[in-house]
Amino acid sequence: MITSMAATPHLTHSPLSNPPPLIKHAPPRLRLRLRPTRATPISTNATTTTDQFKDYHPSLEVLGGARDLFCPVIKTHLGRPYDHYPVLGANCHVETIYAAFFRNIPDVKLKRECLRTSDDGTVTLDWVSGDAKKLPDNSPILLLLPGLSGGSDDSYVRHMLVRARNKGWRVVVFNSRGCADSPVTTPQMYSGSFLGDLDEVVNHVVNRYPKANLYGAGWSMGANILVQYLGKEAGARRFSGAVSLCNPFDLVMSDEDLCKGFNKIYNRSLAKALSGILKKHLMLFEDIGGEYNIPLAANAQTLRDYDEGLTRVSFGFKSVDEYLQNSCSANYIKYAKNDPIAPDRAIPRADIKENPNCVLIVTPKGGHLGWVAGENAPQGCPWTDPMVMDFFQHLENEKAGTRQGTGNLLQSVEA
Structure with a gap:
């Protein structure tokens, strides 16, 4: 499922003038959440059509106030049927377990940074080793938030990291307190309601690379935290876009x-x-x-x-x-249908339909953090990854003033 939102109805701070997009999806759900504010609908440009978007395959559910604005950007993916991998994709539990234990894990050398928070807690940031010197200071940054107890060693995190890095993006993984062998220095550990650590990480990353645009992608509980942050905290204005995957929402x-x-x-x-x-x-x-x-x-x-x-x-x-x-991140929005952890009934469809900056895409299969489908199945990246990065690259191209087509972008990734 992909949900894309630009404006959230329950913000606790003043509306953002240029809020960030977010793609959120749960195995069978991928969401694009764009602009977490009450801002007016995103303006169109020469490369984005506002005609009613109908070019998506009937195996997918596509809805939302920003459907006509953003779906044309990823129509290459939406126009194809969602074909799950034989046997593995036929059962949500088999798919979920297979993806967790048997999907390959890309080998990437990471450099760890420990960040002490204002309450004397500690989180860790894993950057791709060598990128501090290799990449320009204005390279777009993708901040990744793993799921509950997860970290930079998880296969779904590594696949997204590699895909973004191959596009020339700077990537950093936010490991919560105690996760991925992060040190624990206070009694406060992982929480789905605490946004303070993410806020400090965002400020740290933005201050280190002030010339770069920041984007975010989260999975499961990481997605839930990310969506809360975008809809609730003033620091959301630091993001130029975001993606939420397998968000439990409620x-x-x-x-x-x-x-x-x-x-x-x-x-x-x-x-x-x-x-x-x-x-x-x-x-x-x-x-x-x-x-x-x-x-x-x-x-x-x-x-x-x-x-x-x-x-x-x-x-x-x-x-x-x-x-x-x-x-509950659903409080800030006003995720596949067979996700065993992020239930389909928790999707705030009515709010997404009314939100002029939101798109929801629901796939019929996928399990939780699975999506064993597409040309990279069964051991490669989830079905959602190419679509997510095409969406992100489109946003970055617009901010950079370029107008490249997503087809060319996809070719360069595969190369």
């Missing part, structure tokens, strides 16, 4: 679905990943007192156990439900 609904049937496997797996990070840093929580229940979090069988024992207490919520409700 964490209350996602939590409900994770407690059903086979989805319980994902629930336990995610809880185990988070509790594993916690166990590495238990000394920080010795004699912490208060409402913390560290044994519950360290031995969590579900995400709710972990959030009850640690997350909701660390960030001042009275209950897990209050924490989840306050972490």
